[in-house]
Amino acid sequence: MRRFFVSSLLVFFAACDSWVQDVPDPAGVLSEEALSTEIHIPAQVAALHNTFAESFGALSLWSDMVSDAVEPGEGAAASLRDVMELEQRNISPANMYSSEAFHLVYQLRYLSDALRARIEKIGPFKDLALRNRAMYYAYLYKGISRYFLAAYFGMNEGGAGVPIESGKLVASNILFSEALASFEAAQPFALSATDGRLLQTLRARVYLLTDEPLKALMAAQNGLKPGDVPFRVLFSESAPNPWFTNRTIVMLPMRLAGIVKLIPEEAARIPVEEVRTLGKTVFRVSKYSNRTTPMVFASWQENELILAELELPQNVQSARARVNSVRSIYDLSPLTQLSAQGVLDERERTLFGTGLRLLDQRRNNLWPPSSGQWQYLPVSAVERSRNPNLN
Numbered sequence: 001m002r003r004f005f006v007s008s009l010l011v012f013f014a015a016c017d018s019w020v021q022d023v024p025d026p027a028g029v030l031s032e033e034a035l036s037t038e039i040h041i042p043a044q045v046a047a048l049h050n051t052f053a054e055s056f057g058a059l060s061l062w063s064d065m066v067s068d069a070v071e072p073g074e075g076a077a078a079s080l081r082d083v084m085e086l087e088q089r090n091i092s093p094a095n096m097y098s099s100e101a102f103h104l105v106y107q108l109r110y111l112s113d114a115l116r117a118r119i120e121k122i123g124p125f126k127d128l129a130l131r132n133r134a135m136y137y138a139y140l141y142k143g144i145s146r147y148f149l150a151a152y153f154g155m156n157e158g159g160a161g162v163p164i165e166s167g168k169l170v171a172s173n174i175l176f177s178e179a180l181a182s183f184e185a186a187q188p189f190a191l192s193a194t195d196g197r198l199l200q201t202l203r204a205r206v207y208l209l210t211d212e213p214l215k216a217l218m219a220a221q222n223g224l225k226p227g228d229v230p231f232r233v234l235f236s237e238s239a240p241n242p243w244f245t246n247r248t249i250v251m252l253p254m255r256l257a258g259i260v261k262l263i264p265e266e267a268a269r270i271p272v273e274e275v276r277t278l279g280k281t282v283f284r285v286s287k288y289s290n291r292t293t294p295m296v297f298a299s300w301q302e303n304e305l306i307l308a309e310l311e312l313p314q315n316v317q318s319a320r321a322r323v324n325s326v327r328s329i330y331d332l333s334p335l336t337q338l339s340a341q342g343v344l345d346e347r348e349r350t351l352f353g354t355g356l357r358l359l360d361q362r363r364n365n366l367w368p369p370s371s372g373q374w375q376y377l378p379v380s381a382v383e384r385s386r387n388p389n390l391n
Helices: 038-066 074-087 096-122 128-152 172-189 193-209 213-221 254-262 264-268 300-311 316-329 340-350 357-364 381-386
Strands: 231-233 272-277 280-285 295-298
Touching: 038 074, 038 096, 038 128, 038 231, 038 295, 038 357, 074 096, 096 128, 096 381, 128 172, 128 193, 128 357, 172 193, 193 213, 193 295, 193 300, 193 357, 213 300, 254 264, 254 272, 300 316, 300 340, 316 340, 340 357
Parallel strands: none
Antiparallel strands: 231 295, 272 280
16 A cells, blocks of 8 residues: 655644645554554544545546546556446456555545544543544544445445445445444534534535435535635645546546537636647546645535535525525626526536546436446455455
8 A cells, every 4th residue: 555645744724624745654663552642643643634635536536437527538548448447337346446446445444443543542632632633533534434435335336335344244324324423423523613514514415425305404504604615635746636647547528528618617617628639639637737736525615506406496596596606706607597407517517526426426317328337436356355254
């Protein structure tokens, strides 16, 4: 498993950033006894940020390839089989891209669980603010790791659950419940109002996936507000944004490129670079323009679009106002009409390149023709072979 360096100096500046910088992950270097000491907690929080950045970057990219958000680009030839498996939804458990994402999420789950256990083992902290911040992130990433496993991975095409580290198969609904409980457990440790609202936005996202609209509405009403800073993932030269490093492997489908051509202002939400290569024109995703371009994991814009979706059709005026508040950020003209499909279109464009399109397609049954039936990324071949509970 690759290890990158993360800065504990930056961890406490803003709850809504995931930093990737320059302090080594102590796991695997120090003993369990040493790791269970207050002095080593900041570096473990930093390692969590780093692993989250890796897992979210990979998961968003390769799940978008399974969806209709992107398609194989001109640079996909070197890994054509693995890329085409994703694009055609005919995915082998040995697929190198989905397997990479799966094991990164496994690592995120392990590190978040281990951090919480070590904090509780230490007992009283000299620095209470450090303990609160560490507990917040331990529970936050515990919830995110369960959400990732439930929402993106499955034993078969339709999901059917995920094993936890060579254990028995855990159903997706159980993993979603664990995610919700973890976000709730993080709430008392939030050091700012934005920290707390972030947790509610994530709960609303999960409730959309579990088809509990009233609970989703209640959570979103307490979620991120216009003007709140987003929960960002920051990359570095040594731990780069995978969307940039794989920029020739994925490209924008003509369906979305055509929208940008027709409405040039949409390039603010779906940045695209038109490139002439191998005798043809391709449309590269340019949202992440260099190795350190950050990504957004959760934002007030997503929260407003969740509310808009849930308010339709009873309160069209309020839903339209929410959508238009999001559009105004990108200098797009306000909509005068809004339908359920219109909200989905707004979600696709505003949240492009964040891995949410696959989830929207699945919950709305929006599948284009393909040779395969996978609606999830498969549990890896390595986990299938080493886990006696799966044989």
